[in-house]
Amino acid sequence: MNEPLRIGIAGLGTVGASVARLLHSKSNSLTHKCGRPITVTGVTARDRAKDRGFDMTGIEWFDTPTELAASDNIDVFVELVGGENGAAFDSIHAALENGRHVVTANKALLAKHGLELAVIAEKKGLILNYEAAVAGGIPIIKTMRESLAANEPSRVYGILNGTANYILTRMERDEISFEECLADAQRLGYAEADPTFDVEGQDTAHKLAILTSLAFGTKVAADEIYIEGISNITLADIHAARELGYRIKLLGVALRTATGIEQRVHPTMVPLGSMIGQVDSVTNAVAIEADTVGSLLLSGPGAGGNATASAVIGDIADIAKSQPGRQEAPVFGRPAHELEPYQRAEISSHAGGYFIRLTVHDRTGVFASLAGHMANNGISLASIVQHGSSKDGSTDTKTVVLVTHETTESDISNALEAVLGDGHLVSKPQVIRIEPAG
């Protein structure tokens, strides 16, 4: 029997406790698969007394993550503390300096400090694995970092936040408002008490920043992302989308363009009959378009204790199968010191189709004015839908939905500014970008 791989787990919340339980309950099968036992030898968490459903006999308790990271009795430090700085960063740093491999699910930390930690790990010949940090149980990191070695991706996009997707799915299915859905999601534990991070796109942005680096070989640039959340999406948008053959999803998109790389997070129209259009509820999905393989799509659970633990244990198993001193795959697919600077493509130069929903006064000449401003800005319309009266039942306003052919963000802005100037609009126009499915 080979030497066991000794695991230290920092953080015993839903995911950490699940990892500990599974390493125990699946220990036979993991030993077969990895050729050596995997044993939890140390843990740390906020509350020592709490029962987490696994036997602590023989497991050493540490008071802080950093003390666990410094232990000589672990081979792998599993960081499930969370937070982009503080204990999570300090303890991972300490573990690497102490010669321990690291597994983390912490996207916020990787988005901020991933490059710095990768440099240390690679210098020391250590493994830094983070499959659980993006899209939970979906093996997207391994796919991009290992399977797609022969590829230069041109676009990566996905549904990366289960809370936001749950809300959009429920709004459509149950015909209820964003606010009602959010309250329900909070009741069911799918949304935090402060949901900003999920529904306003920050969480998606952290994950996107990691995918961008893996796709394009650039330094992680989480501060260079255009972000719009879903809190202003209404049932009227969802109905209009469906009528036109689309569904609204909060996507993170990274796209190589002639002027640089776009990173954007925003509500997006995706085709109803596409695979990504069928990704419902808390399920996540990531699509990759690349020169050699073409289009791939991976979908699965983006969160949840066991699904996330599945990814964490996959990372641990890879370490168990590796030889000590082995030169590992670089953390972001290329050696960290060779990652290129991120060159941002501005959202104003974004090219694509647009969905524009306008509520206008029911007057003669409104249509001509709209059409004129679009034409003047070189925008060609794919479809126009006009309903007799707006959804609020008033008879002196109309809803007009325009879908454009490919144009640019700046042309759309200019056209809408001109439309606003005419005074025909009852309220702010709703503009939603259209993303073609692969």
Added chain:
Amino acid sequence: MNEPLRIGIAGLGTVGASVARLLHSKSNSLTHKCGRPITVTGVTARDRAKDRGFDMTGIEWFDTPTELAASDNIDVFVELVGGENGAAFDSIHAALENGRHVVTANKALLAKHGLELAVIAEKKGLILNYEAAVAGGIPIIKTMRESLAANEPSRVYGILNGTANYILTRMERDEISFEECLADAQRLGYAEADPTFDVEGQDTAHKLAILTSLAFGTKVAADEIYIEGISNITLADIHAARELGYRIKLLGVALRTATGIEQRVHPTMVPLGSMIGQVDSVTNAVAIEADTVGSLLLSGPGAGGNATASAVIGDIADIAKSQPGRQEAPVFGRPAHELEPYQRAEISSHAGGYFIRLTVHDRTGVFASLAGHMANNGISLASIVQHGSSKDGSTDTKTVVLVTHETTESDISNALEAVLGDGHLVSKPQVIRIEPAG
């Protein structure tokens, strides 16, 4: 600079030539990703004179795969010759005996000899990678073999043959018969001159046998698969499926049941609004249901020179990143000598929903007879659709479509035998199993 990894490629057809071209054109980026250059040092193919779009300078030519496999000037033997025996088997065998890692895309060979070759590879500490053998560019082998270490799958199913899926997609989209579609697919190069292997399910079965072994830790059992092809699927089936909210796909399904493991390949009703229901044309998809992660689905190109080469090069890159003498991941996820015997669950005990399309004489009492035989066999009906006259326009026959709730294959057989005995049927009943999406 680290030592280059030396590659010998046996077979320079579409995939082999693509691998050679890509290893050359992407050599810089592969060197960065793998930490060492990857160089083609030897090749063999049927026709030496043919121009394959890459520079042969410095590459040694061998007359047979086995001679290439025996060369001291290669580290990895890439088998792209094809065929389940003969040169493919002999050369892989020779390569392993000669201490060379092996990469192959040969599902037929793995389905037949995978276990034997895995035993040799593992005994010698060599890597045997075969990502391209199942579902082309989709990283399903790596996902099942590595990422899902913490999982015991309960079901794996997928669209594993692009030719069959292309035909079914075209039949629905263009309202043309199986025969017309097949002729078109042959014209476009999506189907072989002898299409039996693809449309009658053999190719799907080979791939399924490999997935079954990875999912359940059992010995590859390619001869223990229930197989039905798609050649008897008609437009009438496709129309009736759509009317009832289904689409017909040729699926390979491996399912753990109380009596053993079902392996079956057959035309299947999948829900129209499911992700797998949106997998069109030559695209493949594999879905996995497992205890820890829940449901995953991966989709992408199942064939094509570059897509397949992407998988082959991913396999080569993994070898480039490994250390000599490293204990590799077992070929089928568990050590080959620990794989359990395959215990077959018979198709007669299969439990599920069924779609049954019947053409009956338009007589009084036919309906009562049908309903009676179903009830007598304990079969509960989810829906019944009856059209005024059968699609062939004759007025003395009717088409009846039944969709059952979960029942068993043997109950269905008994009920249909009784129905046949009544003499109401104009033609053989069409029975298509329904597979729930995850």
